[in-house]
Amino acid sequence: MTIDFRPVILAGGSGTRFWPRSRKARAKQVLTLDGERSMIQRTVDRLQPLAKPEDVWVITNDLLSDTICGQLEVVPDEQVVCEPAARNTAPAAGLAALIIERSNPDAVLGMFPADHVIADEPGFRAVIERAIQVAASGETMVVLGVTPTRPETGYGYIETGHVLEGGMARVRRFTEKPNQERAEQFVAAGNYHWNSGIFIWSARTLANAVREHLPEMTPLLEEIAAAFGTPRFQEVFAENYPKCENISVDYAILEPRSAKGEHHSNLYCLPANFGWNDLGSWAALFEHQHGMQVNTDEQGNVSESTGSLAFDARNNYVFAPNKFVALVGVDDLVVVETEDAVLITSRHHSQDVGKVVKELAARGRKDLI
Template structure:
């Protein structure tokens, strides 16, 4: 019997670390950062062998919904659900779970951030199919963990325990972004994985988990789901969703489940070794461009410009698509130009670009955010 698989794409983020290209109404997920297709288009593209576009749902916001509907003409507009307020991933996942549970409680839903890059498509399909089968076999929750290649402090980690099958291990615990010392310990231990943010579970399993772990938020989400498709939906959504707890699904559900103990949690990790990258910063895009050898010169510079020249310049990232750029005697810089702004930073400080957006907001510069 074919498993009913429904992908849920989370596309509500603002992508502040990609300022100035990324803005509230033009966030990272609707940009084409490393090719012709935008990040969310590529997300839907890679899911095509697994599910019909009619079964794809997108959780986003009003600022992005028009652009997303235009870019995803294969996905039904009514499946693009706009959050009236940002409430992190647990309410978004819970709402999707209650919506799908009404259609088919046995359906397996996959949670996919809209801004990931996947290098090995066949391996991605194989792992997702394995995860879907595992999730459909009971009240199992499946998380995909990436084998770490460096002591990264910007990702959450999954500690795994007993191996129970082909690549499948039980989850012991989740750890949020560690400091450098702990990240080095995790890398050396060999049983820690980066949390990819990709989760697979049945609609009933995650809906019941939301009911258990978010008892005040769950009734609000169920009322919203019950109103879906009625004339009152937008009013109910706008009134109730902002009352939901602002919390990630990792904190709300996965950490409490793992705390039950490895043998009782029904929480499993599959290795996501399919060239995963979440492109979380300009430095990450620089590294990804090196991997795929895009816009790369012999000095390690990644330049997307109307012509370029590098003299004793190394390992810079430059985006000036309408201008010729000359690099002289500089290294490890990030330079990004748009019509109304220019960003200049170092690759090592690219994680801090979000601070620019916070400062602009404090100054009331809505025109720049």
């Protein structure tokens, strides 16, 4: 039996993590941070062997939609759905499920962030193919869990219980970003995985989960879904969607579902060891390129520039594509130059770049955000 697989690419974003390169209208997913293709183009590229372009859906916003449509010429424009207000992943995923359920409730949906890096793409597709088979077999939800390589405090974790054939395990619970001590305990325990943010389930399964766990939001999304493809769609979307709760899939559906107990939740975790990285900061991009030995010198500096020299300088990240860069006596810096701004921080503090964007907004500097 052929399974109808529909990838749903979650591509909202406010453009804060990679400021000053990223802006509201140029968020991370449309940037070429890792090669010649943008992050969202690479996301769709790696899914092409599993789904036809006309089966791909993208949930984004008005500021990014024109760029995304231009970058994704293979995806039908009507399936690039623009949120009238930012409402996190639960309303976005729920709306996609309710729209697709109306045409094929048995279709299997894959929820994919638009801005992740996958090193082993054949391995990625093999795991997704297995997840699709599991999700098509019944009212099951499959989450992809990455085996942690370090006690990372910036990721959510999945605790697994009983291990089934082929390494798939039942989910016990989800834990949001832990402190350092708890992260170390999770890694030592051996049955915790990083939450990749990739979920596989049928349209019916997700739609029913939305109805169960988000009863107040469901009528709003149902009305939007019913209007999809009609002249009233934009009007209904603009009226109803901002009324939806701002909440993630994890909080809204997966955590309450896991609370039923691992043998009653129908939640499964598949190990996802295919070189996953969510590139959540300049430091993460440095670590990725450093690990891949891309633009990296003998002292561990990563430089995207017209040329560089380093004297007693180690493990710095520099983005200055139109400049020659000299590093002297500095370690662990991030230096990013664009036409209208320069960022200088340490790799350790690169997660705090969002504070700059927040302060620029407070000062009314819309030209820089």
